[in-house]
Amino acid sequence: MNYTEKVIARAADRLKTIDGKTVVGFSGGADSTVLLTVLIKLLGADKLTAVHINHMLRGDDADSDENFCREFAQAHGVEFVCRRVDVRAMCGDSAVEETARNARYEVLSSEAESAGAKYIALAHTASDNTETVIFNLCRGSGTAGMRGIPFSRPCGKAMIIRPLIDCTREDIEGFVRENRLSFVTDKTNFDTHYTRNFIRANIVPELKKIFPQAEKAIGNMNFSATLDYDYITREAEKLLKKVKEGKMPVSELADCHPALALRAISMLSPVTLDFEHQQNILAMIKSPCGGKLSVPEGKYAESDGSSFFFSDGEKEIRPEYEMVLSEGLNFSQYGFCIAVGNDNGSMPEGYELVGEGYAPPEAKLTARSRRASDKYRFWKMTRKLKKMTGGFDPDAKKYRPVICADEKVIWLPGFPSEDIAGEGKIKIKYYKVNK
Amino acid sequence: MNYTEKVIARAADRLKTIDGKTVVGFSGGADSTVLLTVLIKLLGADKLTAVHINHMLRGDDADSDENFCREFAQAHGVEFVCRRVDVRAMCGDSAVEETARNARYEVLSSEAESAGAKYIALAHTASDNTETVIFNLCRGSGTAGMRGIPFSRPCGKAMIIRPLIDCTREDIEGFVRENRLSFVTDKTNFDTHYTRNFIRANIVPELKKIFPQAEKAIGNMNFSATLDYDYITREAEKLLKKVKEGKMPVSELADCHPALALRAISMLSPVTLDFEHQQNILAMIKSPCGGKLSVPEGKYAESDGSSFFFSDGEKEIRPEYEMVLSEGLNFSQYGFCIAVGNDNGSMPEGYELVGEGYAPPEAKLTARSRRASDKYRFWKMTRKLKKMTGGFDPDAKKYRPVICADEKVIWLPGFPSEDIAGEGKIKIKYYKVNK
Numbered sequence: 001m002n003y004t005e006k007v008i009a010r011a012a013d014r015l016k017t018i019d020g021k022t023v024v025g026f027s028g029g030a031d032s033t034v035l036l037t038v039l040i041k042l043l044g045a046d047k048l049t050a051v052h053i054n055h056m057l058r059g060d061d062a063d064s065d066e067n068f069c070r071e072f073a074q075a076h077g078v079e080f081v082c083r084r085v086d087v088r089a090m091c092g093d094s095a096v097e098e099t100a101r102n103a104r105y106e107v108l109s110s111e112a113e114s115a116g117a118k119y120i121a122l123a124h125t126a127s128d129n130t131e132t133v134i135f136n137l138c139r140g141s142g143t144a145g146m147r148g149i150p151f152s153r154p155c156g157k158a159m160i161i162r163p164l165i166d167c168t169r170e171d172i173e174g175f176v177r178e179n180r181l182s183f184v185t186d187k188t189n190f191d192t193h194y195t196r197n198f199i200r201a202n203i204v205p206e207l208k209k210i211f212p213q214a215e216k217a218i219g220n221m222n223f224s225a226t227l228d229y230d231y232i233t234r235e236a237e238k239l240l241k242k243v244k245e246g247k248m249p250v251s252e253l254a255d256c257h258p259a260l261a262l263r264a265i266s267m268l269s270p271v272t273l274d275f276e277h278q279q280n281i282l283a284m285i286k287s288p289c290g291g292k293l294s295v296p297e298g299k300y301a302e303s304d305g306s307s308f309f310f311s312d313g314e315k316e317i318r319p320e321y322e323m324v325l326s327e328g329l330n331f332s333q334y335g336f337c338i339a340v341g342n343d344n345g346s347m348p349e350g351y352e353l354v355g356e357g358y359a360p361p362e363a364k365l366t367a368r369s370r371r372a373s374d375k376y377r378f379w380k381m382t383r384k385l386k387k388m389t390g391g392f393d394p395d396a397k398k399y400r401p402v403i404c405a406d407e408k409v410i411w412l413p414g415f416p417s418e419d420i421a422g423e424g425k426i427k428i429k430y431y432k433v434n435k
Numbered sequence: 436m437n438y439t440e441k442v443i444a445r446a447a448d449r450l451k452t453i454d455g456k457t458v459v460g461f462s463g464g465a466d467s468t469v470l471l472t473v474l475i476k477l478l479g480a481d482k483l484t485a486v487h488i489n490h491m492l493r494g495d496d497a498d499s500d501e502n503f504c505r506e507f508a509q510a511h512g513v514e515f516v517c518r519r520v521d522v523r524a525m526c527g528d529s530a531v532e533e534t535a536r537n538a539r540y541e542v543l544s545s546e547a548e549s550a551g552a553k554y555i556a557l558a559h560t561a562s563d564n565t566e567t568v569i570f571n572l573c574r575g576s577g578t579a580g581m582r583g584i585p586f587s588r589p590c591g592k593a594m595i596i597r598p599l600i601d602c603t604r605e606d607i608e609g610f611v612r613e614n615r616l617s618f619v620t621d622k623t624n625f626d627t628h629y630t631r632n633f634i635r636a637n638i639v640p641e642l643k644k645i646f647p648q649a650e651k652a653i654g655n656m657n658f659s660a661t662l663d664y665d666y667i668t669r670e671a672e673k674l675l676k677k678v679k680e681g682k683m684p685v686s687e688l689a690d691c692h693p694a695l696a697l698r699a700i701s702m703l704s705p706v707t708l709d710f711e712h713q714q715n716i717l718a719m720i721k722s723p724c725g726g727k728l729s730v731p732e733g734k735y736a737e738s739d740g741s742s743f744f745f746s747d748g749e750k751e752i753r754p755e756y757e758m759v760l761s762e763g764l765n766f767s768q769y770g771f772c773i774a775v776g777n778d779n780g781s782m783p784e785g786y787e788l789v790g791e792g793y794a795p796p797e798a799k800l801t802a803r804s805r806r807a808s809d810k811y812r813f814w815k816m817t818r819k820l821k822k823m824t825g826g827f828d829p830d831a832k833k834y835r836p837v838i839c840a841d842e843k844v845i846w847l848p849g850f851p852s853e854d855i856a857g858e859g860k861i862k863i864k865y866y867k868v869n870k
Contacts, residue, residue, distance in 0.1 A: 133572070134642075137568070137572070137649075137652070137653060137656060138642055138645075138646035138649040138652055138653065139646060139652055140648070140651070140652030140655055140656065141656075142655065142656050142659045143581070143656065143659045143660050143663055145656070146578070146581055146656070146660070195645050198641075198644075198645050199645070202641045203638060203641050203642060206633075206637045206638050206641070207569075207573055207638060209633075210573075210630050210633050210634070211573035211574060213575070214572075214573040216575070217572070217573055217574055217575030218572060218573065220575055220577065220710040221572060221575065221576075221577050221578065221580070221581070223710070224577045224578045224694075224697070224710070225578050225581070227692075227693055227694040227697065228578055228663055228664075228667055228694045229663075230692070230694065231667065231692040231693075231694035231695060232663055232666065232667070232694075234692065257662075257665070257666040257669065258662055258666075259659075259662040259663045259665065259666035259667075260666060262659070262662065275655040275658070275659070
């Protein structure tokens, strides 16, 4: 069997139960070009929408990739959509990769909804999976990480599927050669790309010298680990029916098998618990006196000897305030100054610029302390403020306001402001005091 | 903290609940020399018996290792025992490593019994564990292999413990340097040693460049995988209480979670099932018609739609025969010839020598077909014949006799004969016909 037949047979086996409109993530790289080619053959071009995401991180390269993808899709009669996501603007310089991934899934999910597609096909291969499993193994992501990359999982209202998950990189390269496919080389370089590339270049080839079937063996292990994980999760769900108002009877946890107790505790936890936390909580459960343990993100795991629960730590008290903004400079006692208006006035002395935003004309503008329920929309995505302030410095965490127009949040300085188009929009500049 | 303190602290943590006489496996290599040194400090020399096993595979080297170990133990006031195990004679050239390992455990277990020791301490480290997990991951040993090397497990009436399982190779090397320990370099080269050495030399150092804490992360994963594995095993034990006369109601397996069904099936199976077998059996369980699937070693997994069970295949019919042996050549219709007596007569024409054994004087000697219950003792170990004939060629499987003296099995030609010492023992030569 040649590579083309092998890749198509394996994808067809995975697609046995898949039927209906499918959105295809299409970067233009070798993997996704093979994926699109295979899906055209197996599902038909009319069922597909190829979605290319331009992360706007790489300038000209990114634009030429976009053009390649558009031409390839059009040449094969596949509907093509390009979406631009300004990752750098969304997250500054921190967590670029995670932000890009989340943005990608959000875009694919919204495109699936627009296209009426049940499926989102992604081009992950058995080789990607092998790298992921080695990565998970060595960084300590426990048995959950031994499940590897799943063939399918829900994403919004659609289902992500990975038809090439049983094909190795060699299979993909063989398919490309046999079909003389063109593709682009992705030069994006995210942080953990370094680690992944290292695993790909230095570790997997060595492993395959002594274990030529490593991808297959790892895939089989993933299958069993996924079953085992799912079984324990379901049993833990049954156990968690005993939870009342967030509290679990300690005796239920102490009397059951520790594997089950740990899974239930992890599922109850509002944060991801690492190995040490899990062990400490397990010891606390067994102690008749109970205890209180600090876990990530300022939360606590507590037992009073009869109930087990997670609690918030004593929160830092943030001042509550609201100030009406007028044209010109608005100084605050909390160490910031907001300039409203389109005349490019000079920076107030002793302050530095944090960012610029826009407000609609003739709205009542206010700056107020942030609230737990705050969210706002920018770059076509609605985001919770709580999830955005993690990287703030302590001063910003405590005092940074949101800017509202007629009571509606339009801007969290430090991030882009809401996309406000149109005539007469008003520029706002946010300054913080120099320390 | 220096390496010495670190190694001792980690071993002490593992030894918290360990108290009593301990046999220590002592090859004289760096790991076991550190282990013995640590145990002298933590348990006291008077509690220890150092057991050195000479595998007789390496001639002079092996003897000098033995001398090093004896002198080291005696210098530290530790009781010393050396046992010689002729691995090559026990297994010919096949499965040297497995035979050596089994022989080692058998010797250690019997020495523990002689010494009245509850524990057998072995020198496996976190680095050995890392290699084992990578090995298991890539050769396809499933979630069971993700448990890694356990700290303890039963072995005969004693318990194997591994006090250095939280120490890496660097820790051991640091301990050796700081304490200026001498040790020997083990040059034994078993088959899978090649694979292990490759993982050790080419893969782990690369992984540690990007994951300096890999051993720790893998150890934590092993802990969770062991808990999960144990939990599912216990639940499967409950399920298996439904087994009557080796038969399990199919509905019980079909209705439970596949993770649980697979574990129960694996536990019921007389042979180790690989991934494909497991998947096929799972599919058969779900089918109302049942089926019959071939599994390793000539066994079958069967479902008649209401019961699931394992069965033996149709056995090859072996002829039953018994012949009385006289001095001189004894020809058999089954393609062999047995020479009895101490005169070195020449080989019968058209035959080749398989091996030589000894019989006690003046016993009635017979050669007869093998029986399922046959076992015999050589090199101080009693072995079941059934387990020894797996590597025989088809002719030998069908026709190879056992040699008996006064009805007692004394020899299976192809293996060493019973250790018969003393005056007047009689030489027996076994020839097979040339084909």
